Amino acid sequence: MLVLTAILASAGDRDPVYRGCVEECTVGCGQTLRPTWSSIGWSCASDCEYGCMHARNAERLALGRATLQYNGKWPFVRVLGMQEACAVAFSLANLAAHASGLRRSWSALRAAGRRRAVWREFGVLAVHGWAWAALFHARDLRWTERGDYFSAILFILAGLFTAVLHVLDASGVRNAVLVWLLRALCAGVFAAHARTMTRSFDYGRHMLTSFALGAVHALTWVAWWTRARRTSATAWRGVALNALAYASAAFELLDFPPLLGLLDAHALWHASTAPLGHLLWVYFVEVDGVPPDDQTAALVRELTI
Numbered sequence: 482m483l484v485l486t487a488i489l490a491s492a493g494d495r496d497p498v499y500r501g502c503v504e505e506c507t508v509g510c511g512q513t514l515r516p517t518w519s520s521i522g523w524s525c526a527s528d529c530e531y532g533c534m535h536a537r538n539a540e541r542l543a544l545g546r547a548t549l550q551y552n553g554k555w556p557f558v559r560v561l562g563m564q565e566a567c568a569v570a571f572s573l574a575n576l577a578a579h580a581s582g583l584r585r586s587w588s589a590l591r592a593a594g595r596r597r598a599v600w601r602e603f604g605v606l607a608v609h610g611w612a613w614a615a616l617f618h619a620r621d622l623r624w625t626e627r628g629d630y631f632s633a634i635l636f637i638l639a640g641l642f643t644a645v646l647h648v649l650d651a652s653g654v655r656n657a658v659l660v661w662l663l664r665a666l667c668a669g670v671f672a673a674h675a676r677t678m679t680r681s682f683d684y685g686r687h688m689l690t691s692f693a694l695g696a697v698h699a700l701t702w703v704a705w706w707t708r709a710r711r712t713s714a715t716a717w718r719g720v721a722l723n724a725l726a727y728a729s730a731a732f733e734l735l736d737f738p739p740l741l742g743l744l745d746a747h748a749l750w751h752a753s754t755a756p757l758g759h760l761l762w763v764y765f766v767e768v769d770g771v772p773p774d775d776q777t778a779a780l781v782r783e784l785t786i
């Protein structure tokens with residue numbers, strides 16, 4: 482989802498040969514752009530940048546020089562108009578994992594009480610977030626970027642709220658008013674962030690907010706585990722899946738030019754979270770689908786066998 486590289490200025494943009502190519506190309510705008518591209522967000526100018534980027538990159542590689550980034554991105558090969566085809570495919574794989582989990586939870590979580598509603602909210606916001614990610618990776622435009630960034634914050638907040646509710650359940654706190662206040666607090670955090678970012682988008686602040694919320698989210702599942710392990714011998718799996726989902730962001734550190742112009746570190750990160758999303762739903766639907774009394778009975782059985 483979040484693209485760290487886009488924040489940084491790119492070395493390729495300062496290359497005088499590349500800049501000259503773009504200037505010359507845009508003079509003749511309107512003659513070379515295929516009509517189908519414009520309908521999916523390609524303008525003549527962006528098509529010129531794409532063509533010049535690949536031409537210049539080929540020249541540099543022929544001279545034995547390193548591949549550079551242009552406009553905050555590596556030179557990806559466009560597939561059916563999509564800028565980052567692998568990242569789109571893996572974003573859709575994540576979307577499918579959460580959509581399938583949401584469907585699986587629909588009837589299986591009847592006995593889960595208020596947790597059922599929370600998992601539904603989480604599932605819907607997960608599908609929403611990955612749909613924006615696919616759109617953004619298909620075409621990096623101002624509105625797709627904002628949609629991706631804001632929906633990612635919503636997704637993290639939904640995960641955090643789900644984790645907090647599990648902590649309350651595991652602690653025996655049944656106060657419905659408190660749950661609604663916490664839900665309103667999450668909505669307020671999102672509204673405040675979106676308001677600030679809409680006025681003046683600050684990438685650094687946005688990333689900091691994302692990482693801070695992500696860290697609190699991960700720690701909240703650890704807090705849940707310290708209580709849930711008394712009644713569930715498999716509670717560690719829930720924590721491990723969430724921890725792995727955050728740890729997989731380390732793929733971003735590999736930042737390398739895309740293999741075959743398609744597969745980069747960001748796409749690998751998205752590839753790694755799709756199976757984790759699937760396993761998360763499998764685990765929690767199984768655990769939360771069992772009424773609390775039956776969970777205690779199951780643990781007693783496990784311990785006495």
Ligand SMILES: [Zn+2]
Pocket residue numbers: 482483484568614618747751
């Ligand atoms: Zn992404």
